Amino acid sequence: MSTELRFFAFLALISFFSLPTLSFSNTYIDWWCNKTPYPEPCKHFLRNKPHHFSPNHKSDFRKLTIKLALERALLAHGNTKSLGPKCRNEREKAAWVDCLELYANVIEQLNKTIDPNTKCTDFDVQTWLSTALTSLDTCRTGFLELRVSNFVLPLMSNNVSKLICNSLALGDNSTYHETDGYYKGSFPTWxxxxxxxxxxxxxxxxxxxxxxxxxxxxxxxxxxxxxxxxxxxxxxxxxxxxxxxxxxxxxxxxxxxxxxxxxxxxxxxxxxxxxxxxxxxxxxxxxxxxxxxxxxxxxx
Known part of the structure; x- marks a missing residue:
């Protein structure tokens, strides 16, 4: 067999083994993402991630979705920064300034949920995710309150709200009302x-x-x-x-x-x-x- 034929045979073998693996990976991603309220952005962004997708438990998958939301929030924050010159009046600028700060808050809140140095209970994680979601909603509300165009919002969003909603849905919802033992006297236990x-x-x-x-x-x-x-x-x-x-x-x-x-x-x-x-x-x-x-x- 010539050198060229050996080379093409080698490529064929690579294709033969890689295609089923890719198909299995996408099926695996679909299976996990279909457990979330917004499966489409979940599938889209996870399929484009360079690292191998292999969560073993729901908690592993939730950490992955939080990291994904954090990556998109960082991009959205960068996009938001670049939109300042597009503000056409003081009211648009006021809403934009709020969004810039609120996205910074979202990034910190998401970081807290996955920081290995932070001792977070599931209740804490759900609280920080809810706070991050509220920050994004406050960003949108600013444009509505001042009755100015929200033409910059699609450039800011990057599906961050949907990705955070997915992370919230994967948490233990029973922890939302865990208040027993939270207070000692008139102060929280912490x-x-x-x-x-x-x-x-x-x-x-x-x-x-x-x-x-x-x-x-x-x-x-x-x-x-x-x-x-x-x-x-x-x-x-x-x-x-x-x-x-x-x-x-x-x-x-x-x-x-x-x-x-x-x-x-x-x-x-x-x-x-x-x-x-x-x-x-x-x-x-x-x-x-x-x-x-x-x-x-x-x-x-």
Whole structure:
């Protein structure tokens, strides 16, 4: 047999053995994806993945669907960034800015569910997936609230919502209402004894004091939060906000910030952002936190 004939025979053997394998792989993908509420995007993206598809259990398949949703969310976030110049007015830009932040939140929320260093129960995973889905819905709602064109949404989506829905459907739905033993006294069980004591102590321990009359370290809450951002370390930073009416909108992006007021009707924080004024509901919060750990133990 000539060299050329041997070469073509070798190619034929490869084709003979690879085609059934490919067919089996697609059948296997179809079998798993048909267990989800949105099988088509599941099949499409998994068939185009370079690695071998071989989950042994439903939990393995769910992790794979979460990773797939995370990959698409990263692409969608990149697409969203590039759409800024396409915003034709301030209202479209306001909705776009929200979506940019919300997609960043989705990426963090999906990462938490598959991070091996994070001890997540099934209840935790379902909670983070639900939160990610809510973030995407909030992105869409922003365009509707401001009554502006949502022409950029198809470029943002990348089927992320459907893929997250698939991951949610594969979880243990019985964990949605697992509240037995969640609280110990008036605090959730995950709040440590030291944290409980700190919360009960109120303003006896404080890193900064805000007072409008100048008797504290700062006159505005924002100034105190900015100071917290310049601190060394990442420990809990306690800000005592003395009585008064503080007309501020706070967007806190720092971790371990604790605001302690003087009580109901004594310490009041109020803002004036609204949809009518051109701000989305997501961005209208008087006190908002983004990717942070915010604790407000006493009513402000």
């Amino acid at each position: 709040v440590s004894l030291g944290e409980r004591r700190l919360l009960q102590m109120g303003s006896t321990r404080q890193n900064a004091v805000v007072a409008q009359d100048g008797s504290g370290n700062f006159r505005t809450i924002k100034a105190a939060i900015d100071a917290a951002g310049r601190r060394s370390g990442s420990g809990r930073f306690i800000i005592h906000v003395k009585r008064g009416v503080y007309r501020e909108n706070l967007d806190i992006k720092l971790k371990n910030i604790m605001l302690v007021g003087d009580g109901i009707k004594k310490t009041i924080i109020t803002g004036s952002r609204s949809v009518g004024g051109g701000t989305t509901t997501f961005n209208s919060a008087t006190v908002g936190e983004s990717l942070s750990q915010l604790c407000v133990p006493l009513a402000l």
